[in-house]
Structures are given as structure tokens and as C-alpha cells.
Amino acid sequence: MALAALALKPLPARAIDPVGPGAAFNAATSSIASTPGAGAPSEAADTLARRLAACTSCHGPQGRASPEGYLPRIAGKPAGYLYNQLRQFREGRRAVPVMTWMVDRLPDPYLLEMAQYFAAQHPPYPRPQTVTLDAAARERGRLLVTNGDASRSVPACTACHGTALLGAQPAIPGLLGLPQDYLNAQLGAWREGVRNAVAPDCMATIAKRLAPQDIAAITGWLASQPVPAGARAAMSLPADMPLECGGLAP
């Protein structure tokens, strides 16, 4: 399945680095590139996947990290979402030191290329996590996710993240197939202000309206949902979003 998806969305194959304008030393690189020489080291294959070895070492091959760990699956998340997050890490709006270190000073086009690469990966989802949640909390979680809580102006997750909760193009992430710990940490980070998006930060607004037990119910319910084979992010949302989200701006 993953291979078929790749075949549908081939990435541009680039054998060598394109040489950008304005670099003073272009002549130097080309002379080196043209003289591989007997002493040249053996060269490993030049693929984007290999360039991104740092990403897949933690997020799994193709970005398929399973809910067994803490790290989020990035495979198949909408490219706009992944791109925005990479920029947030680089600019320090999300406080995840290892991610800031990784993307520090990387140019936007490369971040976009990474985002598109992982967005185009669709390895199968593993079985969902076994979550300890009593029946009442589970039902509370389901209601909050699918209906929200009008009394506290909390919209349903599905209003923005899609009825299938697998996100919406171009920049809203799916919420399924993620570890509950990760989901808890994100909602907590929004409440505490260590995860930020461009204002107005809709998720920070929503997270601050949720009680801790609500968060546990929501994340527990989400983490225990199976993902149907072949499921993808929605191409669009059926209705206007209930809140304005600055983080979705291009």
C-alpha cells in the first residue's frame, strides 16, 4: 500500500544538489564534483529518505512511529501541518529542544520538501493502544470529540480535524494513531503556553477551556480508536471552522 501511494505521488528525483544563485564558490563545487578521483570515498545512495535519516531514526521508517512509544506518527499527516510545525520548531514557538536543534537554520523549501515527503507516506496503522479508561470517561471522551461542549464553547474535535479524525487538507492534523501520552502532552503544552502557533492560537484557546479530566477522556478515547485501512485526511471540511486559527495561514 505504501509503495502504491508513493507511486501515485512521486517526489522529484534529484541526483545532485541544485546550486543556488549567489553562492560565491560555485566554481569550486563544480570543479570538485567533476573530479571524483581515485581517492574519493565510496558514496552512499542519494535519496531523500537517506537525507532525512535523522527524522526516521525517531519517527520510524516512513515516519510510521507506532503508539507504543511517545513520538508521534508523522506519516500521512497533511503536508501543510507538518511544514507549519517544522517552522514552529525552528522559530522556537514549540519548545521541543531536539526538534529545534534538528531544523535550526534549515531553509523553508527544504522543510516543505520534508513535509511533503512524510505527508505522502501511508504505511498501515498498527492496532490502537490499549487504554485504561472507565466506561463513563470513555463516553465523556467520545462526546467531547464528536459533539464538543457548548456550555464551555468547546467545539467538537471533528469540526476541524474531520469526521474521520484523520485531519483535513492542507494543514489540519489527524488525531488517530497517536500515543495517548503524546496527545496529553500537546494539550498540556497548549494550556501551559509551551506549544504555540501563530495567533490566534485556536488550540491554546480550546485547551485552556478543558479540565484535566476532560483531556484524559478525550485522549484516551482518541488513542483507542482503530484506523480503517486506506483512511486519509479529508480533502476539505464540510463547514466553516468554529474558531479562527492563525497557525493555518500559509
Added chain:
Amino acid sequence: MSRGARRVGIAALALMVISAITVMVVMRPWSTGSSSDLRALPGQAAGQAPIASAASNAPNALLARGAYLARAGNCAGCHTARGGEPYAGGRPIVTPFGTVYTSNLTPDPETGLGAWTPDDFWRAMHEGRSRDGRALTPAFPYTEFTRMTRADADAIHAWLRSLSPVRAPNRPNALRFPWNQPLLTELWRLVYFRPTAFVPDDARDAAFNRGAYLVEVLGHCGACHTARDSLGGAEGVPLAGAELAELGWYAPSLLGNREAAVGQWTQDETLEWLATGINRHAIAAGPMAAVVTGSLQYLERSDLQSMAVYLQAIALPDSGGPRVQGLGRKIVLPSAGDPMLAGGERLYAKHCAECHGDKGELAAPGYPPLAGNRLFAMNSPVNAIRAVLHGGFAPATAAKPRPFSMPPFGPQLDDREIAAIVTWLRNTWGQRGTRVEARQVNALRSVPAD
């Protein structure tokens, strides 16, 4: 008594003797000691308007020159906070004496340099004094910039004045006592600083001298690559390498070919490295990667050539030993039977060989293989440890905008395992280097990744 402690003692004595003289000489009304309290003075409106109009009349060639020089000096590297407006300051600079927050260089009249005249700016660069006469913290490398030409300082100033003003109040420095005392800064300057000028070496050609100016003055390479004594003054041979303990990096020697000297590189290889941070021998990492991406990649080819000429001229002949400098120190090399070597070799085969090759021979196109890599020949293993611990991307530049990356192994391997791998890499494929201890790895786990 160690040399450092002796220096502290001498300095304390000197402080008592000279302080009175200093006050008389300098005649400054010292306030509470915060280095920013005076910066927060309201802008002196009377001086602003004529300066602003002068800036708007600055010829384009002067502004272009100033922009270029600001790149060469990498002003933005320190004077821009992560995610912040360029040149608006606020970036924390961690020093052994506390944290310095860089200042706002935009022409905002109240919080930036809006009220500064060219003479004010020149005094900051050349004498290390702020507009109000206060001694600036030497974290601002006026020890190097003092030799900048007046014309270059004026061009940078004119260009900074052409930026959009950003209102960003300077954040007070968080220096520890006694480093937060202005008097100590005055004393420090008496010991370590004299305003001086760049004097070209008439025995050398123009390229050498231009290179010397770029490396020693504008590029202020010595700010990292020259060792510091316990008081933060330059110590020993300039550019001979220095531990950047607060950052968890080692700035390798620009003199030793086993470290970062370019004596055995072709000029093309040197230019490629300066402009991209990547060639077949070495990859820039950490603070040096920031210098490449923020500054060196923008330099004119002729300037890079001059830097290469100078750097090749200062490279020392290879000593052949495991160390170029630090010869007085005891060097403990692992014995052939050291179990750490066998352990490191085994771990390498398991975790590293798939990408780097059984004999360290594999590399991405144009990247250095591990075999013979100077990363493992340096006096300090710090950069090699960090490469394994934190991985990361090679520098991204206009010429190489899609760099390869190395996975971080910190989450997978414990301190002893990483110490063994690096020890083995420092002692295989013709290399010979000191053992790495697990505690050295552990200390680097917690350094700021930023």
C-alpha cells in the same frame, strides 16, 4: 596554586589598588551595576532627527557595503533572537560569567541605536564603550572589532540605520557578581584591552592581509577559536583552539592540521568548506554551522579566497603526534587491549556501519567519510560526542540547500556505549586519540540544544 587562581588573586589585589584610580580616570557615575540600566535611558530626541535624515541620504553603495560587512561580521548571529526580528537583539549569550542578552541594533530611538551618531558607533566598535561612555561587556567582541577600519564601521552604522526600527527594549544582562560590576569591566579592560588599529603586514601580499582582516577582525574568529583564561581574556596562541564549555562545543585549532587548519586542503576545498560548511574532509557543526549559514556563505569569492590564503599561511606543519597543542599536558591514550576499544568496535558494527561502512569509507556525495576524519583527531572529543549524541543536519546553504542528516543516538545508546564508540573512532583507521569517559558524554546530554 593554579594559574587561573593566581590570576584571580592578582586581579582582586589589582582591583583594590586600581579602583580608585579608575574612578578618577573614567569619572563615570556608576549606578547599580546592571549593564542595561543605562541603556534604558529615554532616547535623546534632540540628536535623532538629523541622524535619521543623514541615514536616508546615505548612498546605496555605502548601504550595500554596510550590509555586506554586517554579514561578514555576522552581527545578526548574536543580535537576533530565535524567531525574533533580525538585529532586534534579545538573544541569550551564555558565558562563564553569566548570560548576556544582545542589544537591539535597529534604529528605534528609545530601545535601539536610533540616537547613535557614527562617532557613537565607532566608539562602541573601536573602544568598546556605549553611547553614554559605559564600558560594554567584552562578550561583545570589541577586542577584535577595535581593529576595524573607521570606514567599515561607518558603513555598518549607515546600513543599520536604514533598517526598519523595531521597538524591543534591551533585556538586562544576568551576569554573576562580581562580573555585573561596571568597575570590574573597567579593570578587565586595563588588563586585556587597548583600542588599536589593523596594521597590514607589508611583507605579505594584499590577499593575506585582507584574509587576516576578515579572520581576525570582521569575522572575529578568535572570539571562539582563541582560548580564554579564567577571567575571560585571550590566552595562549591566538586561534589555537578553545573549549566552549557553556555551549558544549570545542572550537578547534585553526593552526593544527589535525584540527581545523586548512594547510593540507586545496584552495577549492577550503573555499567550498567556508561557503557551505561541507567538503570531503569535514562538516561544520553547532556554532560554526551558524557562522557558515549566517555569514560565510554570503561572502564574495575574492574575500573567501583571501581568507583561504590567510588560513593556509597560519597552518602549522603537521606535528605527526596525537596533539598539535597542549604538549605540556599528560596524554592518556588507550592501550591496545583496552576493552573500551573492542566494545566500541562492536557497537560501531551494530549501529554505525550500515550508513558509514565497515571501514568508515561510506559518505554522502561530497561529504567526509569517518575514516581519517579530523572530527576524531581533535584534542577535544566534544564535537565527536555531540555528533553521536545529538546527530543533526549538516549546514544548509544556497549552494547545498538540502543537507544530509545524522540520527541522534542519545535516545538509543547510554553514556558508556557512546564513550566506547567515540574512543574507538579516535583510535582506528590510523587515528590515535585520548579515551572518552562516560561522564564526558553525560555532561553533554544536558547542554542546551539551541
